[in-house]
Amino acid sequence: MTEHGGAKRADMVTITDVARHAGVAVSTVSYVLSGKRAISATTRQRVLASIRALGYHPNAGARALASKRANVIALVLPLRSGMHLPVLMQFATAVVTTARQFDHDVLLVTADEGPDGLRRIAASAMVDGIVLMDVEMHDPRVPLLRDLERPSVLIGFPAEAENLTCVDLDFYRAGAACVDHLASLGHREIALLGAPAVVYERDTGFAHRTRAGFTETAERYGIAATAQPCEESFDAVRQELAGLLERHPDLTGLVVHNEAAVAHVLAALPLLGRQVPHDISVVAICPDEVAERASPALTSVLIPAEDVGHQAVTLLMRKLEGQQVPAATLLDPRLTVRASTAAPAAADSAAILPDGAVMR
Amino acid sequence: MTEHGGAKRADMVTITDVARHAGVAVSTVSYVLSGKRAISATTRQRVLASIRALGYHPNAGARALASKRANVIALVLPLRSGMHLPVLMQFATAVVTTARQFDHDVLLVTADEGPDGLRRIAASAMVDGIVLMDVEMHDPRVPLLRDLERPSVLIGFPAEAENLTCVDLDFYRAGAACVDHLASLGHREIALLGAPAVVYERDTGFAHRTRAGFTETAERYGIAATAQPCEESFDAVRQELAGLLERHPDLTGLVVHNEAAVAHVLAALPLLGRQVPHDISVVAICPDEVAERASPALTSVLIPAEDVGHQAVTLLMRKLEGQQVPAATLLDPRLTVRASTAAPAAADSAAILPDGAVMR
């Protein structure tokens, strides 16, 4: 390509080149591109032809400078330990893909730059808006977000969500959905194995909300339910399970909301004399990928990472256009039945309906 | 902050504001920031004080426009199926962190935009350079990279690496390291369970190189060695293993280079009557995270994702400064011994040295 004619070094084609080639003013080319003023069909065609002929791409910096819009959004990822990476990646992909649909690019910011990073990015006008992931209940970045001149969308819910736009899986209903499923299979005594204790202490909202959904729904069904945190090492898992089974010998259903522990749970149960799903059913709240990869494949409520990412960007774009958007968006959990759940073996396998009626 | 004085709407501080506040010319401020001309210590201090006082951040677009340097690099991620996501994430983090050390930001580009995405990013002068991940042997993006005016670094090796800069784990030596370890434990018959067949067909370089390192090193030790691809479902893994053990009843060492199959291998071996590591030792080539999470914890050669990402960015920065860099950078594998390997139980547990001598 470069060896064509008398192309000077650094053959960046500018809007001026296009204008000259098409025989119009620079501003006309600009208006063809932006559509902000009416341009006759014939002129438009001529300009577009020139653009194609020259392989013109607008200079992003110049455009940002003149229009005060960078057409870039920031994606702030945590990379804190304890986060499950595949889910993050799915988020990220969805965010990028959706952003591209709106003709925006994505700047990747890691949280270890801290609030200063956010401030820098925003103040330098590199980005028009911000998507913030893995928000904690008391997140130091949240107050900053309010001061920033740029719109933002959070994935997750901080304690103080005033004036903020948040998106997340509806963890309450996710916890509930697991109980629904186990109840409908006829289980009468179940337990929730959650995140490590430190996560609860950190006040990460989703852990609490899942537990609430689990506990309250079980209560509604009149099912005996225990909830407890769980560390991620194999020994810890095994110990937790052993204790749990000892205290609740009739336990037949287990909800696991801890991606890292899932494999260990499946490995430990047989060692404790419980076959899955014959003796005990297991439902996980985790990405499909993890559920499918486990042996046996896990019935699971998936974290709809792609939906969340897509929603977040869509909301952000609305805000960029000055539209009003709902402060909270909760996404529906979806439960996929796989090989790890079944009706309890020994028990009377009647299904119990929420109102307490028994279906035979 | 905003409610301070008579701050106008959109309180973006410009270099002009700083200059006025410090009582110097705009160009002086610029030179203080860039260090491209000598500025007296007193002036510099005054300017820096003003910058701090006003909370000035240079406008990225203006800077890019005037200097023709965006201070942004592109990170092109694949998101093709079969890639293990956590590793990607580690890469990404390392890339961002390192880029920040060089005062650059990172634009996230997904491969599904294809070559056009690359072209757009480069032509619009949004980025100064490109880091391309998960390069295939015959990658359609590679020829494009040569035409682009921007420097780039590949992670992985394409078949035709002329004029390109590539970084990767030394998979040959990774395969070799696994054999070294097993041999030193006294194993005499081992096998490699690799990626799904399709990966080999796609000519992904690393799969072939691992196998070569494995096979050739085993030969050097005079150890019986088999290598075969492996699909990722549990049933496939179990079947592969069953066949393998039938054909090679004395097999005592297994190298797994397939992150997705790792868990299944560990689950299937007991079912086939083999305890790990008593009856059979398992070494994996996978991220530490996966190895640690498995039960039992796996002896593994880790993919040094962080090093690779760091190296890639460092090389790119050198290229941006016009320096010459080596075309190929291979990173050393590191093997971590965990619970999944031991001397073979029944066998004579002598250690064999590479030269054929036997150590008792």
Added chain:
DNA sequence: TATGGACTTCGAAGCGCTTCGACTCGCGGT
């Protein structure tokens, strides 16, 4: 026939920054 829109298009003024040439010192050398 004058008049005023609609419809198109043009020219020029920036956006905030970098960079180049030029200017002003003060100093050592002769």
Added chain:
DNA sequence: ACCGCGAGTCGAAGCGCTTCGAAGTCCATA
């Protein structure tokens, strides 16, 4: 006393784009 020179600073010219006001056309209205 003069020149030359380096150090420090300034002013102005863009970088490539958007956008505003205005100008030119053409046709329908009064």
